[in-house]
Amino acid sequence: MxxxxxxxxxxxxxxxxxxxxxxxxxxxxxxxxLFGVTLRILRDRSEAEEALQEVYVKIWQRADRYVAGxxxxxxxxxxVARNHALDILRARKPVHDDIGMAxxxxxxxxxxxxxxxxxxxRSRIESCLGELEADKADAVRGAYLDGYSYEELAERYRVPxxxxxxxxxxxxxxxxxxxxx
Amino acid sequence: MSMEGxxxxxxxxxxxxxxxxxxxxxxxxxHARMARRIxxxxxxxxxxxxxxxxxxxxxxxxxxxxxxxxxxxxIESRLFGAPTGPQAGLWNSLVxxxxxxxxxxxxxxxxxxxxxxxxxxxxxxxxxxxxxxALQSQEGSGVEFxxxxxxxxxxxxxxxxxxxxxxxxxxxxxxxxASGTPVSMGVxxxxxxxxxxxxxxxxxFTPGTVLAVTLEPKGGSPTGVATGPIVAMGKATMI
Numbered sequence: 192m193x194x195x196x197x198x199x200x201x202x203x204x205x206x207x208x209x210x211x212x213x214x215x216x217x218x219x220x221x222x223x224x225l226f227g228v229t230l231r232i233l234r235d236r237s238e239a240e241e242a243l244q245e246v247y248v249k250i251w252q253r254a255d256r257y258v259a260g261x262x263x264x265x266x267x268x269x270x271v272a273r274n275h276a277l278d279i280l281r282a283r284k285p286v287h288d289d290i291g292m293a294x295x296x297x298x299x300x301x302x303x304x305x306x307x308x309x310x311x312x313r314s315r316i317e318s319c320l321g322e323l324e325a326d327k328a329d330a331v332r333g334a335y336l337d338g339y340s341y342e343e344l345a346e347r348y349r350v351p352x353x354x355x356x357x358x359x360x361x362x363x364x365x366x367x368x369x370x371x372x
Numbered sequence: 373m374s375m376e377g378x379x380x381x382x383x384x385x386x387x388x389x390x391x392x393x394x395x396x397x398x399x400x401x402x403h404a405r406m407a408r409r410i411x412x413x414x415x416x417x418x419x420x421x422x423x424x425x426x427x428x429x430x431x432x433x434x435x436x437x438x439x440x441x442x443x444x445x446x447i448e449s450r451l452f453g454a455p456t457g458p459q460a461g462l463w464n465s466l467v468x469x470x471x472x473x474x475x476x477x478x479x480x481x482x483x484x485x486x487x488x489x490x491x492x493x494x495x496x497x498x499x500x501x502x503x504x505x506a507l508q509s510q511e512g513s514g515v516e517f518x519x520x521x522x523x524x525x526x527x528x529x530x531x532x533x534x535x536x537x538x539x540x541x542x543x544x545x546x547x548x549x550a551s552g553t554p555v556s557m558g559v560x561x562x563x564x565x566x567x568x569x570x571x572x573x574x575x576x577f578t579p580g581t582v583l584a585v586t587l588e589p590k591g592g593s594p595t596g597v598a599t600g601p602i603v604a605m606g607k608a609t610m611i
Contacts, residue, residue, distance in 0.1 A: 244446050
């Protein structure tokens with residue numbers, strides 16, 4: 192872990208102990224990043240601002256779930272923000288099931304492998320994305336970074352929904368094979 | 373047949389589903405169902421962990437965007453119930469002022485302690501008409517002042533205990549009444565200084581009045597209201 196990362200991990204740990212000053216500090220250090228996440232996915236400033244508030248409320252309530260050393264603390268924080276923003280997108284569509292539980296799982300369960308994630312990982316995912324056709328790699332990135340749904344991606348790439356679904360599912364499996372190779 | 377009715381094209385359906393889950397591609401019902409399965413089935417949990425660890429390096433592509441200043445106050449008020457309005461910043465937060473004044477009292481008490489160490493003063497009039505405010509450093513600014521106010525003469529003696537001059541900036545002193553409105557007392561130097569409070573302000577300088585120092589553009593706030601960060605603050609106490 193870099194020293195900045197270690198400092199943020201410590202702020203998360205102190206936040207878990209209900210240290211308001213640490214929470215404030217954590218907000219100061221990380222809110223621009225997390226606002227970048229909610230803004231990119233929600234594409235609406237006031238909604239992104241509202242979401243950011245909810246994200247930090249969750250961080251305050253769930254800071255004890257972060258397991259130091261299991262993944263970088265900023266990855267964990269981004270996951271909380273990204274999951275929350277995606278949840279808002281999903282909630283715009285008809286809801287048939289309890290989505291709160293989905294969030295609980297997605298925020299937690301860090302994997303030991305994540306401790307191995309370092310600077311080199313970026314080139315790895317980039318090179319694996321590079322093995323996909325360009326438009327498919329873009330669609331995969333759009334799903335992760337912009338929260339695009341199959342419907343939106345089908346519209347953007349002007350293909351039928353089922354075609355997009357098949358494309359992306361196959362692309363994910365190619366990506367997975369490359370990433371775990 | 374796949375559980376959600378789409379053709380998996382001969383792919384391992386569960387692995388595809390976990391991938392779709394990690395990318396956020398499933399609708400709410402499918403997403404929730406996968407979340408439960410991932411929690412319950414270790415093999416799926418491991419699969420999800422793999423995606424999470426690999427994908428997190430894409431997080432760098434989220435551009436940092438400073439959030440509006442009011443957001444943190446709203447978060448605090450949601451969590452801790454501070455009564456801040458939609459536009460309320462630090463200046464308008466009663467809870468904020470009270471909390472800081474309580475902190476300032478401790479230092480003021482220390483200052484009183486020191487003053488009591490001096491040879492006893494026999495003039496009760498003088499003793500009763502002085503106010504002290506210890507202006508403590510805020511947000512790690514390292515700037516601290518002590519202000520002594522003589523209610524008879526209207527004289528304010530200001531001494532910097534710590535802090536340094538900031539290039540192209542000035543420190544400005546503000547008096548905040550019980551109503552919460554800050555009134556400028558002017559730009560202040562870092563060296564020991566004395567000023568006489570205008571008569572119309574003298575009546576308002578009472579125990580409980582809060583003094584604050586902000587960092588402003590050279591020459592002081594151009595608008596008459598504080599524009600910069602609060603670097604030091606404290607509450608006046610009678611000594």
